[in-house]
Amino acid sequence: MAFPSGLVELIEVFSQHGVKQAVICPGSRNAPIMLALSRNPAIESFSISDERSAGFFALGLALHSKLPVILCCTSGSAALNMAPAIAEAYFLEVPLIVLTADRPNEWIGQWDGQTIYQERIFGAHAKQYFSYSTRSHATTDELWHRNRIANNAFWTAFLGPQGPVQINIPIHEPFYPEKGAALPVAEPIRKIHHWKTPKSLSPSMKTFIQRQVSVSNKILITLGQMPLNPAIQEFIQQLMENGIPVVGDAVANANGLAFESHDLILANTKNWESLQPDLHIHLGKSFVTKRIKQFLRSNADKQEWQINPNPQALMADPFKGLGHLWEVDEEEFLKELVHLNVSNQQKSYFQTWKNANEQVQILQDKKLDFWNELIAFKKISQAIPKENAEIHVANSLAVRYLNWIKFVPKGIEVFANRGTSGIDGCLSTAVGGAQNNSQLVISIIGDVAFQYDKNALWNNYVPKNLRIILMNNQGGGIFRNLEGAKDLPELDIFMETQQNFRADNIAKDAGIQYISVKNEMELTEGLKEFFQASEHAILMEIETNSISNAEALAQYMSLFKG
Numbered sequence: 292m293a294f295p296s297g298l299v300e301l302i303e304v305f306s307q308h309g310v311k312q313a314v315i316c317p318g319s320r321n322a323p324i325m326l327a328l329s330r331n332p333a334i335e336s337f338s339i340s341d342e343r344s345a346g347f348f349a350l351g352l353a354l355h356s357k358l359p360v361i362l363c364c365t366s367g368s369a370a371l372n373m374a375p376a377i378a379e380a381y382f383l384e385v386p387l388i389v390l391t392a393d394r395p396n397e398w399i400g401q402w403d404g405q406t407i408y409q410e411r412i413f414g415a416h417a418k419q420y421f422s423y424s425t426r427s428h429a430t431t432d433e434l435w436h437r438n439r440i441a442n443n444a445f446w447t448a449f450l451g452p453q454g455p456v457q458i459n460i461p462i463h464e465p466f467y468p469e470k471g472a473a474l475p476v477a478e479p480i481r482k483i484h485h486w487k488t489p490k491s492l493s494p495s496m497k498t499f500i501q502r503q504v505s506v507s508n509k510i511l512i513t514l515g516q517m518p519l520n521p522a523i524q525e526f527i528q529q530l531m532e533n534g535i536p537v538v539g540d541a542v543a544n545a546n547g548l549a550f551e552s553h554d555l556i557l558a559n560t561k562n563w564e565s566l567q568p569d570l571h572i573h574l575g576k577s578f579v580t581k582r583i584k585q586f587l588r589s590n591a592d593k594q595e596w597q598i599n600p601n602p603q604a605l606m607a608d609p610f611k612g613l614g615h616l617w618e619v620d621e622e623e624f625l626k627e628l629v630h631l632n633v634s635n636q637q638k639s640y641f642q643t644w645k646n647a648n649e650q651v652q653i654l655q656d657k658k659l660d661f662w663n664e665l666i667a668f669k670k671i672s673q674a675i676p677k678e679n680a681e682i683h684v685a686n687s688l689a690v691r692y693l694n695w696i697k698f699v700p701k702g703i704e705v706f707a708n709r710g711t712s713g714i715d716g717c718l719s720t721a722v723g724g725a726q727n728n729s730q731l732v733i734s735i736i737g738d739v740a741f742q743y744d745k746n747a748l749w750n751n752y753v754p755k756n757l758r759i760i761l762m763n764n765q766g767g768g769i770f771r772n773l774e775g776a777k778d779l780p781e782l783d784i785f786m787e788t789q790q791n792f793r794a795d796n797i798a799k800d801a802g803i804q805y806i807s808v809k810n811e812m813e814l815t816e817g818l819k820e821f822f823q824a825s826e827h828a829i830l831m832e833i834e835t836n837s838i839s840n841a842e843a844l845a846q847y848m849s850l851f852k853g
């Protein structure tokens with residue numbers, strides 16, 4: 292039997308740990324791995340040709356399952372094409388097990404095809420690297436090593452902070468099974484269990500928290516990007532009712548229970564001092580927009596706590612004032628906080644935030660009298676389903692518009708690739724997230740990000756629950772709103788990269804329904820059917836003019852001047 296040894300066992304260990312999905316890219320050198328995956332009944336395997344898209348598709352699958360998804364490619368530049376997705380998975384803390392087939396070590400640099408340097412090819416963006424031998428007649432130590440690698444790779448990807456691991460697999464020829472032959476039966480594997488205690492608060496920690504809260508009169512809680520968690524939403528509601536202001540982006544999934552227009556609140560408040568905390572408690576990852584980070588970094592006097600159950604080895608101190616890192620489950624921490632009494636000054640501080648928020652909410656309803664992206668986003672936010680749906684919002688302006696308008700889709704989760712904030716893979720992530728998903732999956736994406744990742748539709752898995760809202764302003768509109776960039780003579784060509792591509796033919800090739808929108812009336816009409824059940828995915832291309840958009844956004848932002 293020519294089949295490389297150890298591959299069936301490798302996949303068997305993963306499946307016994309509960310891994311259920313794999314994304315396989317075509318190749319010859321990885322064919323034995325493909326066979327071990329596709330013939331394992333416990334693994335659902337997806338076949339995707341473009342490794343750039345496959346990586347993000349796998350990330351989309353893992354965002355939902357929270358289980359490691361296997362990603363498999365052949366040797367050569369295929370693995371390099373997965374790097375953007377691996378970097379996103381690393382910083383977004385999403386579990387992937389990347390199996391890169393390779394030539395045997397003795398053939399590296401010997402002028403063979405598809406042979407590059409694959410050892411640690413993702414660098415620091417893989418939590419761990421392993422080299423897995425498939426030589427036949429393995430010694431008992433080699434068998435022991437293989438089994439340990441398989442268990443180690445699973446637990447490293449799965450345990451927090453979750454992330455990608457790479458297993459490089461040199462495979463010798465011949466490696467195809469004889470015609471019609473079954474794969475070898477898996478040798479007995481040894482599943483290694485990993486027990487981890489919950490990260491809860493000790494009595495002394497609780498006493499410390501109680502004491503600090505009792506002497507603080509301006510406690511502010513900020514929420515960076517985090518998954519939708521009904522228990523946390525419940526705590527947010529209680530904290531706000533108790534007089535502790537909670538501030539978060541749309542990607543914090545507070546679903547309108549917190550102050551989510553913080554960017555406009557800060558723009559509209561001349562005297563930030565009145566909003567500054569004396570105790571700042573941060574949960575979740577990063578913020579999208581810059582102003583809140585500037586606001587928090589400008590206050591060197593505050594106490595700053597970070598609630599982070601899975602801190603990375605590299606300490607994150609994004610607001611330049613970290614004093615206490617609490618390696619505690621967020622719910623555990625908030626459960627302690629909600630029962631604490633706060634001072635009258637604290638309630639007055641909350642009222643300052645509440646008043647500032649109400650002023651902004653009034654201004655947010657101002658009408659703009661010419662067709663532009665802001666109007667489109669407002670109409671979409673009013674039409675979007677309030678349940679049984681999820682949003683995958685692309686980077687650049689789309690993810691920022693959610694924070695600038697009252698885009699509060701209660702009850703539905705907002706995903707975004709804010710790990711690296713790349714415009715690559717945003718649609719592929721949504722297509723992956725739409726698999727085996729009973730919800731409507733709505734991708735809101737700019738034209739450059741869409742064209743960059745149009746191969747997200749080049750596979751056989753574009754499901755009928757996918758809805759794509761393509762905001763086509765003929766280029767990178769964000770640069771036209773950036774101080775410094777917007778006045779450069781090079782803006783059009785070298786930053787906005789103006790182009791006149793549209794998506795109608797891409798939609799046709801992908802066999803999905805296409806709706807063209809060029810004005811507000813067509814948008815109103817298009818939205819009537821867009822979120823309805825359909826036998827196909829639907830792509831709505833909303834065309835606006837980048838210069839009009841910039842003028843509208845400038846007008847809109849000029850409302851918030853305090």
Ligand SMILES: Cc1ncc(C[n+]2csc(CCOP(=O)(O)OP(=O)(O)O)c2C)c(N)n1
Pocket residue numbers: 686687688689712713714715736737738739740741764766767768769770
């Ligand atoms: C991979 C990658 N390349 C380049 C960038 C820099 N970048 C940020 S936004 C942007 C333009 C995005 O244009 P589009 O998707 O149309 O969104 P819009 O700004 O029009 O909302 C670019 C090139 C990036 N974030 N990621």
Ligand SMILES: C=C(O[C@H]1C=C[C@H](C(=O)CCC(=O)O)[C@@H](C(=O)O)[C@@H]1O)C(=O)O
Pocket residue numbers: 579580581582691769773
């Ligand atoms: C285009 C890139 O991304 C930058 C674009 C805009 C961001 C920004 O400052 C807009 C204002 C804001 O978000 O508050 C900028 C940032 O977040 O600092 C992004 O890096 C790019 O190529 O970096």
Ligand SMILES: [Mg+2]
Pocket residue numbers: 737738739762763764765766767768
């Ligand atoms: Mg654009």
